[in-house]
Structure formats: C-alpha cells, structure tokens
Amino acid sequence: xxxxxxxxxxxxxxxxxxxxxxxxxxxxxxxxxxxxxxxxxxxxxxxxxxxxxxxxxxxxxxxxxxxxxxxxxxxxxxxxxxxxxxxxxxxxxxxxxxxxxxxxxxxxxxxxxxxxxxxxxxxxxxxxxxxxxxxxxxxxxxxxxxxxxxxxxxxxxxxxxxxxxxxxxxxxxxxxxxxxxxxxxxxxxxxxxxxxxxxxxxxxxxxxxxxxxxxxxxxxxxxxxxxxxxxxxxxxxxxxxxxxxxxxxxxxxxxxxxxxxxxxxxxxxxxxxxxxxxxxxxxxxxxxxxxxxxxxxxxxxxxxxxxxxxxxxxxxxxxxxxxxxxxxxxxxxxxxxxxxxxxxxxxxxxxxxxxxxxxxxxxxxxxxxxxxxxxxxxxxxxxxxxxxxxxxxxxxxxxxxxxxxxxxxxxxxxxxxxxxxxxxxxxxxxxxxxxxxxxxxxx
Numbered sequence: 001x002x003x004x005x006x007x008x009x010x011x012x013x014x015x016x017x018x019x020x021x022x023x024x025x026x027x028x029x030x031x032x033x034x035x036x037x038x039x040x041x042x043x044x045x046x047x048x049x050x051x052x053x054x055x056x057x058x059x060x061x062x063x064x065x066x067x068x069x070x071x072x073x074x075x076x077x078x079x080x081x082x083x084x085x086x087x088x089x090x091x092x093x094x095x096x097x098x099x100x101x102x103x104x105x106x107x108x109x110x111x112x113x114x115x116x117x118x119x120x121x122x123x124x125x126x127x128x129x130x131x132x133x134x135x136x137x138x139x140x141x142x143x144x145x146x147x148x149x150x151x152x153x154x155x156x157x158x159x160x161x162x163x164x165x166x167x168x169x170x171x172x173x174x175x176x177x178x179x180x181x182x183x184x185x186x187x188x189x190x191x192x193x194x195x196x197x198x199x200x201x202x203x204x205x206x207x208x209x210x211x212x213x214x215x216x217x218x219x220x221x222x223x224x225x226x227x228x229x230x231x232x233x234x235x236x237x238x239x240x241x242x243x244x245x246x247x248x249x250x251x252x253x254x255x256x257x258x259x260x261x262x263x264x265x266x267x268x269x270x271x272x273x274x275x276x277x278x279x280x281x282x283x284x285x286x287x288x289x290x291x292x293x294x295x296x297x298x299x300x301x302x303x304x305x306x307x308x309x310x311x312x313x314x315x316x317x318x319x320x321x322x323x324x325x326x327x328x329x330x331x332x333x334x335x336x337x338x339x340x341x342x343x344x345x346x347x348x349x350x351x352x353x354x355x356x357x358x359x360x361x362x363x364x365x366x367x368x369x370x371x372x373x374x375x376x377x378x379x380x381x382x383x384x385x386x387x388x389x390x391x392x393x394x395x396x397x398x399x400x401x402x403x404x405x406x407x408x409x410x411x412x413x414x415x416x417x418x419x420x421x422x423x424x425x426x427x428x429x430x431x432x433x434x435x436x437x438x439x440x441x442x443x
Contacts, residue, residue, distance in 0.1 A: 002178040003061070004171040005161060010059060020056060021170070022047045023257065024267035024296065025063030028106050028156035029074040030090040031118040031405035032163075036269065038406045038421055039297040041160065044267045045167045046425035047294060051264065058264060060169050062160060063257055066107020066153035067175035067247045069231055071096045074106050074152075075114060077405035080392035082412060083124040087391050090114045105247075107153030107175045108229045111145040115155070118407070119146055125411045135411035137162050163410050163418055172261075174253070175226070177244035179260070184243035186259045187223075190252065190286060191240050194222055200281040201251060213274040214250055222251040254279060255288050263291045270295075295432060297425045299440040300400055301409055301417065303390060308441055314385055315399060320378035325371040333367035413443065 006014075013019030024040040026033055044060040051058040068074075075090040091114040095101060119142035126139035138159060145155040157171050172179055190197065198219050205212025205219075223240075224231035224247045231247050234240060248256045254276060258266070268276065273293055283290040300311065320328070337359040344355035386397055395403040410417055424440035431438065 002172065002176050002182075004157060005168070006170055010168070010170075013057060014059075018057065020051065020058040020264040021061045021261050022051070022058060022265045022267065022294075023061040023063055023261055023263045025065050025174075025257070027065035027068035027070065027074060028152045029405075030077045030114065031079050031121070032077075032156060032159050032407035032410075033074070033405070034077050034402050035301065035404045035406050035409055036296070036401040037160075038163065038410065038418070039299055039401055039425075040267055040269065041164060041169065042418070042421035042425040043294065043297040043428065045164065045169060046297075046422050046429055047265060047267060048168075050426070050429060056264075060167070061261060061263070062169060062171045064107070064153060064157055064160070064171055064173045065253075066156070066173050067105050067226070067231065068107075069103045069105050071101055071103070071106060076403065078392075078395045078403050079118060079121045079405040079408040080395075080412065081121045081124055081408075082128060085391075087395055088117050088121050091117060103231070104229050105175055105226065105231060107151060107156075107173065109152045111142075111150045111152055111155045115142065115146065115152075118142060118405070121408050122411055125408060130411065130414055132414035132416070134163070134414045138407050138411050159407050163407070166415070166418070167422070175247070177226075180246050180256075181242070181244040183246075183256050183260055186256060186286075186288075187240060187243050187246055190223075190255075193285065194236050197282050197285060198222060198251065200285055201278055204278050204281050208278060211274075212278055213271065214278050218250045222249045223247075224249060250275065251279070251282070255282060255286060258283075258291055259286075259288050262289070265292045265294050267294050267296050294429070295437055297421065297428045297440065298401070298438070299421070299424055299442060300393070301404075301413070302393065302441050302443040304443065306393070306441075306443070310385075310389070311393075314382065314389070314394060317397070318375070318378040318382040320374045322375065325374040325378070328374060329367045329371035332370060333363040336366065337363035417442065 010019060014021070022044050024044040026037045026040060041060070041062055044062070048058040048060040075093040075096050079088040081088050092101065119139070122135065122139035122142050126135040141155065141158050141162065144150070153173055153175060157173065161169065161171060201214060201219055205214060221233050223234045225234050225241045226245045226247050240246065273295070276293060280290065302308070340359035340362065341355045344350045344358060345352050382397070386394060392404055393400060420442040424442055428437070428440060
C-alpha cells in the first residue's frame, strides 16, 4: 500500500501483522486546514505511542482526504498574522462561497491558486522572533510550492510531515490511484450491493429519529470516478471503471479506509462519530470489521495567562439565539397578554372573549419586536466582549479549532506546540479511559 514516511522495518511489520495502525483523516485546506487537523493527528500519535508502550507495536496514520471537492470548506480557515495583528483569509473564499468555481478535487489544484496570502503570512512569521525552525521551514515549503508549482496535496502532506517530524507519522492520500487500486476487491464486492447499502444507511438514518447526519443527496452519491481532476458520479447501471480511478463518497470512504488499513482504532470528531453510527449496518453487510472509535483531542491554543473561564461564556455564541429569544419572548408575551386582557375585561368591561382576542393580537406583534431586540442586544454584547480578546482565540466568533489555520498556529509557537498537543492528547486518552472527556488548553 502506498504510504509516505514508511521505512523498510515498519513495512515488513505491517505486512506480517506484527504492527498495528491507528488512523485519522482530514481534507487539505488553506494553510493546512483548521487547527482540529493537528488535534486529530496529535491524538492519533499519542494513541499509537500508548499502544506501543503497552506491548503492541503501533504506528499513527494520517489519511489526507485530497479527493474531497468542497472548496468552500478548504478555503474557510483564517490565518493569524502576528506582525499586523490581523486575520488573513484565502484568495477566492468569497467566490467559492458564491459557487463561481467549478467543483474539483482539492488535492490536484495548483498551490498557486489561493495559497499566496498563506505564503505571505508564513514569511512574516518566519521573519519575527519565533522559537525554533518550524516557522522558517513552513515558510520555505510554501515558497518552494509556489516556485515549483506543487499541488495542494503535496504541499499539505509536506507541511503535516514537517510539523510532526519528531513522530513516526505515516501519510496516505485518498486521491492516490495506487491506494484505490489496492481496494479493488472491496469495490468488486460492493458493486452489485450499492442500492442495498444505500437503503441500509437510509433505514438506519430513519431509526436515528431524524438525527441522521448523512443527507439524502450524499446517500445517493456513493461512488465516483476521477476524471480530469473532477469527481464524476458512477451510476448503478454503469460498469465500474478501473479501481485506480474510483473515489468513494461519504457512504463508502470510511469503509474503504478500514478495509485497506484494518486499523486497531480510528480517531474521530463528533461529526464523524455521528455518520459512522449511521453506517454501522454497512460494515456488517460488507464484512468489514468496525474498528473502535476514539474521540479526538478537543482543545484551545491560548496566550499565556489567558482567563480560561471567559471561553465558556463566549464560545457558545450570543446569549440569545433565535430559539432562545423566541421562547423567552413567547413567555413574556403570554404574561403581558394575560395582564392586558384583565385590564380590558375588568376596567373597561369588555367581554372576556373579546378582551383575550385583543390582548393576544397586540401581544403577538409585541412578541416579534421583543424577540428581535433580545437577539440584537445579545449579539451586540457578545461582539463587544469578543473585541477584548485576541482575534485568533475566537476567529470570526467561531470555535478556534474549526477556523484558525493549522500551519500558522504551529509556526507561531514552534515545535513546542506539537509536543504540548501530544502531551495534552496523552492526558486526554488517560482521562477518557475513565469516561472523563474534556477540553485542554495549551500555549
């Protein structure tokens, strides 16, 4: 199986079954994608080391989802430029969100598209007083990628391997034809069962009482062929092309991964855990063992002395969202309507039915205004409180791990950040073994 970072001894151990793997994955993105990419890999590295120390040799594997074609998600991360104290966005993000770009597999896109701002931020960080060589190394990678016209996949994989250079991390790429060719027996098995597999997932989604995470559209688009850098859906009635050109959709991607790698564990986030629950019947149907799922590390990178207690108050967003404001305004409007109806009936002598109807009509209009006011004031107060934080703690008011770019965060703190994340991941696994899953703060 094609794999980057694989030495001869490890390859022999994997082939003989004397070495296990634990795996996690993420698609490429602007400046390495969101910070959660590092959190997932750190947990995978820590888990592999824990299993090895317990007497069962194990290596961590990162599955780079470079066959994904969600450019909006790929361009979403924000980079922190310490020199200008500003958040930097990828080129083309607005255009991608408006749908002006044709969908294409992200890994094959040239790095010169949308990576220029990232290179500039890394140059700026490398020119500053940063600990160690990581910032300079990452800046050099981006310069080399632009100069030599690398694609996104090559650049992202090189960055991940540099950031985790002190750990035995292996990397596979979902868009690697040789990797998909190795799954040919799996694809042959699934070919005639695709409609049944979709129906199994659909039924399981219905059983989940409306909480099914996989959309009907994704259920129907289970298998693609790679054609000129794009994913083209393969209909049920069409013969499957050569396995090397196949690319699985959401319905089959995890099954392909587990069939190929036979992992001892898979490190996942909450969204992945949810859709894997919906796919459980497919594992049984296709005879693929379902590896244990291990929650990824959840954490924040914070400035020294940051008041952690403020995170809980601010990370959840404004005090009143639409549902909160609607519920509270309904309660207040009900109380107000009852009071007005009493005045109309007892002080003005209106019949009870007319008094109640008049009061209810006025209260409905009042309720809408109160709900809007609660939302607006809650948002204003929240934004005011956010303005007192470093912008990269809650970038655009969203959770840091989902919006802050991984590579500039690593460059900002140097190699010590990776060791801190792996250390936090060890604590995360130890506490989690007793059911105590929590967030960790590093920096």
